[in-house]
Amino acid sequence: MIYIFKTSVTKKQDILQLTPVIKKSIPYCKWSFDLTDCDNILRIETKEAQKEAIIQLLKENGFECEELSD
Template sequence: MIFVFKTSVKNKIQEKKLKSQIDKVLPKAKWNFDLEDCDNILRIESEENIVAKITTLLKTHNFDCEELV
């Protein structure tokens, strides 16, 4: 499944800070940020439902994160 989130991550420095945390929480998932998009999109390809995990993780690091449906 592919999950798409609107985030408040604004640049590569912030993305880099989150990388190890996302990899730790979602070790088998493929993910990337599209910071060129106005919604600073985070796309995650995962076999499990990761919505709660990723929104909690980003909010813990003071970023907004909302699943786009």
């Protein structure tokens, strides 16, 4: 599955903070942030994680996160 989220992540420092959390919680996935996009996109490709778990993970770490619909 590929999930695309709008986030409140705005700085590389935020990504550095989230990197170990994402790697630990969703170890077998490909992910990236696009901070040049107005929605500060998080794109995750995974077979295991569910969108609700990803949203909760970011919220637990102080960031807003919502899935963008097709």
